[in-house]
Amino acid sequence: MAPPPRDSESSINATPEYHDFIAKLTAYHEKRGTYFDPQPKVGSRLVDLLHLFNIVVDRGGYDKVSDEKLAWRKLGQEFSLGANNLPALAFSLKTAYYKYLAAYEISTIHGKEPPPREILEDTTAKGSGLLTRTLENYTRGRRDTGGLGNDPSDASGDDGTPVRDRNASEDAPTSGGRATRGLRQAPPQRVLFQPDTLPARRTPQQHHTSAPSHNAHSIHTPSHQPPRGASTSYNPSSHPENMSAAVSNYEPRQQIPLPLRPVVTPGNNPVEFARRHEAQKEVGAGTRYGATKGMMLPGNGFDGPNIYIRCLLALRSNIPAEQDYALHHLVKISMERGDKYRFESFPGLAEALLDKLLEVSSLFYDVEWKISYMEDDMNGDQTIDGLSGTSDILQRISKLSQQEVDDNLQAADFQDRLLQINEAGLTLRNMVMLEENAQYVSELYPLRDFLTIALNLPKLDMTVELKHYALDIAEQLTKYMSFEVNDPLYRSLLDQIQSPDRGAILTALRAISRISMNLEESNSLRGVPAAAVQNIIDWTLLYDEDLVHACLDFLYQYTAVVDNVDFMISELQVESLVNQLTRLLLYGARTTEKELPLGRDWKKPAPAEPAPVPKDLLAQLLRLEEPERSSKWLRCLCEEDKDESITQIALWQAYQQRFTQPVHEQGRAALLPAAEFIKGVSTTFADKATAQVQAGPVQKFIIKGIRFRHVPVDLSGEEYSKCLWRNHPSSTIECGEFFMTAEQMYNHILKDHLHAPQLDDGKFQNHNQDYMCLWGKCQRYRETSAAKLSQIASHIKVHLPQKKEAVDPYGPPPAKRIKPSYIIPAPRQTFLFQNTAVDERNDAAGIPLSAVLVLRNLARNLPKTEAEEVAMKSDEKVSLVDRLFKPVEKQLFEIFAHNKSLNLYMSDLLSTIKEA
């Protein structure tokens, strides 16, 4: 479509059409939730958005215009933006369109759903492809092109600054969006490559200072060592001092879909590698790693390979100085960038490291291993089978003649070589911490051979470091491997269990426990020597959490196989193991006590009538005037209860009966009229009690929300105590008078019930007479009565009210403290819990979990063993499960009851034992 002729007017032409368009746009952005400026400014001019929209749509839309070289600049000229700083103004114009019109264009012109604002309005107006932009392709695309400087979407050159000097002009006026981009992304690649300024040849002393993350003596000074063992994820990049700028700033290039062909290596395709190697030999020409044709060489705009590639090439160069350089950096990179450094991206790296590692044998033996990936080239004792591993490697090692090596004194050359090998080992160890890498190299058979070789190196101090790396590597790899019982690596790992080195034992145990963890065939762990299993059982007694855990994990895998259980029960002392495992079920248990209610709280039914008013309270109330008197009386005899109600007439009558006469006798003002009294009830109980009319066949006038108290309280809210004295042994009617203090109650009983003679000073005179205790259901002195007053008097003290608790001056205010007196709380019981470790999903974890799982394996598998058959045929006829588990049965049930963390597992274990 040809652009129609237009005038180059850029000031706003406020036609009705324009207003209509702006209104639609405003509504559109409101709905989309994006910011909208109806009159954006570019340079010093306001932009007519309708005009801009029409021009761009006429030219085929935003995407098309943006794909065209310098199109936005031409557009800017047509908009009379002026030639001054045109690139910046063109980008402003593009931004205006991008922010306010692009989504609208997609919706109205193309009839499609525009991309979400996160990748449209919220980002800078860079590039094109809005119609096909999705969350996925946009974010990935950005990363892919970042830092390479040849983003194809830059074609229009309108993105603020010219392509050429974009790196130098981050602060150009229109690159605001770019500045944030620049921060998030790696600097352009060209500034990254920093050639090593160290002299090419370094003395051994310099090695140590230049490789701080690793030195040969650190094994013996564990305090300076990062936590050992493959299971501990050690991430040195969290320590800034460990980071070198060249490495930390560098982002490895993502794999980009360029016309790259994978290099065939012995690791990724041994058969094809062999074929090509063969073909090359026949041609007799060409270098091993391919020609340099098509390579980007220095001098033609390419700045050389990045440090990763450089290290790889240096390592493969076989030049010692280059290899020093390579290994020094590989150790750093593998430690600091372990998450990004993948063998898959660097074909040949694993093989090169392996070649270096295999050199270790030449230091101690008269041998130089060669890896062969060709079937017909496997002859000779020094050739390692690269295709399927060397099954007789152990025998071959044993036949080698050992070199004279002094553990304390070595030649510089020897030390340099060992350092290189250790660095290669450390690099490999760090790299396999990444699961992808572990899986990748687990299929590399020569690596298994190397691990075997390393584990069988002479027992010298200087080989300890490499052995530990080999064990760490093994721990990471064994889960991807399966082993025959005579596999050299498997045997070598088992040998480590007899080693005196705790670290070696720990890692070896973990490595063995993980064998076949990820594979489908079950791990049978056959052929473990009895002495080794006995060691493992004994170590569970040690106070060494890591070791105990590793032992239990091993035992869990081991006891899962019936044959192993049969072997254990026939060859070893298993009783002590069951005892110890039972003990470990409470390892690290935290004892807590918890009080739990037995049943529910109980609510006493409300009395139908008010309690009698105690004499002293009546006297106090009579001294008051209305309406205070009626209010206090209500408080003392009633309490709030939202479920109960009292009829108004009952309340009024009770009040009248109590007070009419005494008030009259004392000649005081008359009682409140009924209506006033009822109104006063709501006031007294702060609207919790309300006068209501209850509908029904007979209307009832009630007060909802209160009930009578069983026992009155005094003016300060303190409960009275009731006298339960009966006037006759066969009567059930109690005296029912209320007293506040024990003394009042005592005097009352002696005076009014026992009729004790009183002296002038108020004291009672002892008197010989038969006395009975008629308090409630008390049976004392019923059969044989007390012969003296003093006798019954001292007994009566047990029935007196207890001294009231002193009010805590710091406690809650009295109103809050008073609980409903009619709620009888449910009895409570204290339970004891001994819960052990749990994981983040509240599932059992740690040593107790491993222990219960081993016990369950034993309970399940013991009845299936041949030893069981033998036991049942013997005279005693006691099953193995009974023999082993009966003695600890009581403890097991106790743990089941108290250790809630293990609850499920314990019930499973106990039912397994029962079924056996």
Ligand SMILES: [Zn+2]
């Ligand atoms: Zn009494």
Ligand SMILES: [Zn+2]
């Ligand atoms: Zn009594």
